[in-house]
Amino acid sequence: MATASLSATVRDNVGTGFARKVRQAGNIPAIIYGHGREPQKLSLVARDVDRLLGTISAASTVIELSVDGTTARTLIREVQRHPVKRNIIHIDFQQLVAGEKVTVSVRIRFTGTADGVRNSGGILAETMHELSVRCDPSLIPDHVEVDVTPLTIGHSIHVRDLTLPAGVQILDDAGATVCVCTAPAAAIEEPVAAEGAAPEAAAEPELIRKPKPEEEEEEAK
Numbered sequence: 001m002a003t004a005s006l007s008a009t010v011r012d013n014v015g016t017g018f019a020r021k022v023r024q025a026g027n028i029p030a031i032i033y034g035h036g037r038e039p040q041k042l043s044l045v046a047r048d049v050d051r052l053l054g055t056i057s058a059a060s061t062v063i064e065l066s067v068d069g070t071t072a073r074t075l076i077r078e079v080q081r082h083p084v085k086r087n088i089i090h091i092d093f094q095q096l097v098a099g100e101k102v103t104v105s106v107r108i109r110f111t112g113t114a115d116g117v118r119n120s121g122g123i124l125a126e127t128m129h130e131l132s133v134r135c136d137p138s139l140i141p142d143h144v145e146v147d148v149t150p151l152t153i154g155h156s157i158h159v160r161d162l163t164l165p166a167g168v169q170i171l172d173d174a175g176a177t178v179c180v181c182t183a184p185a186a187a188i189e190e191p192v193a194a195e196g197a198a199p200e201a202a203a204e205p206e207l208i209r210k211p212k213p214e215e216e217e218e219e220a221k
Contacts, residue, residue, distance in 0.1 A: 002061045002142040006052055008032075010068055011041040019090075028088050032065065032074060034095030042067065042093075049088060053079070059105040059130075060140050065093060073137065075102060096137045103171065105130045106141055108178065112149035116181035122153040128178045131159070132171040139167045146178060156180040 008030060011022065019029045028046050033039040058076045065074045078092040096102065107130045116122035131144055144164060146157060160174040 001138055001140045002056065003064060004052055004056050004061050005064045005066065006044065006048060007066045008042040008044050011043040023089065028091060030091040030093060032067070032072065032093040032095055034072075034074075035097045035100060037095060040067070044091065046088065049091070053088075057107055057142065060107070060142065062096065062137055062140065063093065072096075075104065075137070099136070101134055101136055102140075103132060103134045104140055106133050107143050109143045109145050110148055110179065111145055112147050114148045114151040114181045116151060116153035116155070120153050121184045122181045123184060124148060124151070124179060124181055126179045128159075128172075128176065131162075133164065133168050134171055135168040139165060141165060141168060148179060148181075151179070151181045153181050153183050 011018075011029065022029050022043055023046075026046050028044045028049055030042040030044050031039055032042055058079065061076075063074045063076060065072050073096045074093040075096060076091060077094045078090075079088055080090040081087065082089050094102070108126075108128060110124075110126060114122065114124045117124050133141070141164065144162060146162065148157065151157065157178045157180075158174065159170060159172050159176045159178060162170065162178070164170060
């Protein structure tokens with residue numbers, strides 16, 4: 001389980017206007033909610049958030065969120081970004097409760113070089129990049145490792161082929177393809193004329209207009 005720390009302060013004022021002022025001050029509006037607690041408005045330092053999200057997998061990292069001296073174990077459930085500028089404008093945190101399972105997305109890490117790539121010039125297509133899993137927060141894996149070394153051309157690895165730690169349940173379809181090794185694209189070769197063969201006569205251009213009456217008479221002579 002990957003963990004990280006972040007500090008926040010309680011934000012009493014609500015509404016679009018107040019949220020805009022929070023952002024203008026270099027902060028990010030946020031909210032924390034969870035089983036058995038009232039949602040609470042927060043404010044985060046934007047610089048700290050940017051630095052943190054640049055080093056973790058946000059969807060599967062447990063955040064030790066310190067709110068005015070009180071620490072809560074949380075997961076980031078949503079990061080809202082400006083549609084044009086792409087800066088973060090709001091974050092949702094879910095407080096974790098002991099014994100209560102959560103559903104998270106865990107990234108897939110591919111290791112090794114597929115046999116079909118190494119020995120036959122094939123191409124490895126990674127069709128899935130994360131898995132949806134359900135487990136106790138203490139069991140959340142940082143990533144799921146997939147060794148592609150034995151994979152030959154024409155063969156795939158499916159969700160059912162993956163092995164996860166005890167207590168971690170995969171929610172994705174067992175038949176879903178995680179990756180596949182495909183044959184290299186066939187090179188298209190131009191046909192080569194046989195030596196000494198006579199060149200083909202140039203094709204006569206197709207007439208794409210209707211002949212005039214005088215032209216038809218001239219041809220008939």
